[in-house]
Amino acid sequence: MIRWAYIVYLLVLKELRLEWRGRELLTLLSCNAVFMAVLTGAGASSAMLDRITGNKIFPMLLWVVFILSTLSSVSRSYESELEGRAFEGLLLSGVTGSQMYLSKVLISTALFFVNYVLLLGVLSVTLDQVVWSVWKELVVVGLSSSSALASVVVILGAMASTSRLRGVLTPLLALPLLFPLFFAGLEMTTELVLRGALDPTSVWPSVLLAVNAVFLIVGLSLFDFVIRD
Amino acid sequence: MRGREPSLALQGIVKAFDAKPVLRQITVSFQSGECVLLLGANGAGKSTLLRVLAGLSQADAGKRLSSFGGTTGFLSQYLFLYNRLTVAENLALFSGVSDGEPVEDIVSRWGLMTYSAKMVGQLSRGNQVRVALARTFIGNPSIVLLDEPSSHLDEQGVQLLTQVIKGAGPARTTMPLRIVATHDIHRLGPLATRIVVLANGRILADSGSDASTDERERVISIYRESNR
Numbered sequence: 001m002i003r004w005a006y007i008v009y010l011l012v013l014k015e016l017r018l019e020w021r022g023r024e025l026l027t028l029l030s031c032n033a034v035f036m037a038v039l040t041g042a043g044a045s046s047a048m049l050d051r052i053t054g055n056k057i058f059p060m061l062l063w064v065v066f067i068l069s070t071l072s073s074v075s076r077s078y079e080s081e082l083e084g085r086a087f088e089g090l091l092l093s094g095v096t097g098s099q100m101y102l103s104k105v106l107i108s109t110a111l112f113f114v115n116y117v118l119l120l121g122v123l124s125v126t127l128d129q130v131v132w133s134v135w136k137e138l139v140v141v142g143l144s145s146s147s148a149l150a151s152v153v154v155i156l157g158a159m160a161s162t163s164r165l166r167g168v169l170t171p172l173l174a175l176p177l178l179f180p181l182f183f184a185g186l187e188m189t190t191e192l193v194l195r196g197a198l199d200p201t202s203v204w205p206s207v208l209l210a211v212n213a214v215f216l217i218v219g220l221s222l223f224d225f226v227i228r229d
Numbered sequence: 230m231r232g233r234e235p236s237l238a239l240q241g242i243v244k245a246f247d248a249k250p251v252l253r254q255i256t257v258s259f260q261s262g263e264c265v266l267l268l269g270a271n272g273a274g275k276s277t278l279l280r281v282l283a284g285l286s287q288a289d290a291g292k293r294l295s296s297f298g299g300t301t302g303f304l305s306q307y308l309f310l311y312n313r314l315t316v317a318e319n320l321a322l323f324s325g326v327s328d329g330e331p332v333e334d335i336v337s338r339w340g341l342m343t344y345s346a347k348m349v350g351q352l353s354r355g356n357q358v359r360v361a362l363a364r365t366f367i368g369n370p371s372i373v374l375l376d377e378p379s380s381h382l383d384e385q386g387v388q389l390l391t392q393v394i395k396g397a398g399p400a401r402t403t404m405p406l407r408i409v410a411t412h413d414i415h416r417l418g419p420l421a422t423r424i425v426v427l428a429n430g431r432i433l434a435d436s437g438s439d440a441s442t443d444e445r446e447r448v449i450s451i452y453r454e455s456n457r
Contacts, residue, residue, distance in 0.1 A: 007325075015315065022315075083312050084307050084309060085307035086319075092302070094327055228287065
């Protein structure tokens with residue numbers, strides 16, 4: 001088990017180095033996110049919405065922009081593996097598909113979470129919202145949504161990686177699977193922003209937890225089949 | 230004695246790309262310690278056969294049976310390296326995941342000291358191949374598959390390659406199965422204990438294990454005839 005986790009650690013380190021050298025995914029994610037957030041925020045401001053209406057549309061804008069900006073960027077997450085098909089060398093060296101999958105999910109979760117925090121900041125400024133009182137809860141929602149999103153797009157990105165249409169294919173395949181995540185994130189953010197706390201009887205935290213568990217189990221089980229020729 | 234050694238066998242392997250057959254009913258078996266030269270014209274199916282042997286490509290029909298433990302080292306047309314990692318980082322990664330020797334030892338054995346801090350993507354093709362060869366032999370693999378290993382190497386690199394194929398490189402107690410697809414009969418031919426000729430996705434000739442010089446010459450002449 002320790003050896004298994006050590007290999008995942010080595011793979012995460014590799015992913016971090018590749019991202020640091022290229023800064024492709026983070027740059028693309030943050031540019032897309034800020035661009036969409038500024039545009040939607042400016043659009044809402046020009047409609048001269050009052051603060052209460054802004055308060056109501058803030059969660060919806062946050063989640064639409066978060067999902068769209070992430071999906072429009074993820075097709076590049078598998079490019080470094082395709083350059084020299086290095087992942088095949090790793091498979092032959094004894095690395096399992098599940099180790100590879102988990103390392104990619106971890107790094108993607110971190111990148112998506114950075115994207116979420118960035119969006120939260122930009123949209124709260126452009127829509128004049130104060131969300132500091134619930135920042136801890138919003139961080140938990142953002143982190144668990146980022147991991148669910150990463151669990152889906154990593155496996156779909158690998159499936160679409162050999163297609164010339166991968167830029168379109170990954171978002172198209174992912175979109176229907178992301179509805180439970182989208183509604184869970186949206187509902188919880190709405191509760192937090194409008195009421196300042198999560199409703200204890202709310203089913204959405206359980207939905208988000210279930211989405212995480214299901215996608216992660218499916219990804220860990222199937223990734224090895226998906227990446228082999 | 231041979232029967233008890235680990236073996237890698239293909240039974241009735243068929244593989245096609247876009248309905249074009251590349252491998253047609255390949256049945257062949259290799260055993261530990263053999264050094265096999267795989268000859269064939271361009272497009273004969275050598276690279277695809279190596280990918281099937283490595284377990285990276287699934288055949289459309291037939292079986293791949295392996296009783297080898299351990300890892301497989303494969304130098305393919307793709308070099309299985311990350312262009313945006315340095316030579317040392319690539320080797321450290323592959324050595325780390327397969328519990329191989331320290332990177333410094335690998336770097337010095339393969340004469341990569343000058344390049345170890347450079348990104349793989351910045352190296353010449355010849356030096357990239359040298360790094361990929363170093364990666365291939367990490368962790369003493371039980372099966373070594375080499376696809377045109379000498380095609381981009383300088384004379385010094387080929388000497389190093391022949392030493393490692395012969396087993397003079399990494400210290401080891403048992404020899405791996407080595408299968409080398411090449412056109413370079415002149416330099417790599419003398420290393421082979423067995424020669425297999427592939428033509429149009431079929432095995433045209435097979436000298437068998439521990440073939441005599443005469444038998445190997447006969448199989449090589451069949452290859453030359455098929456190339457005319």
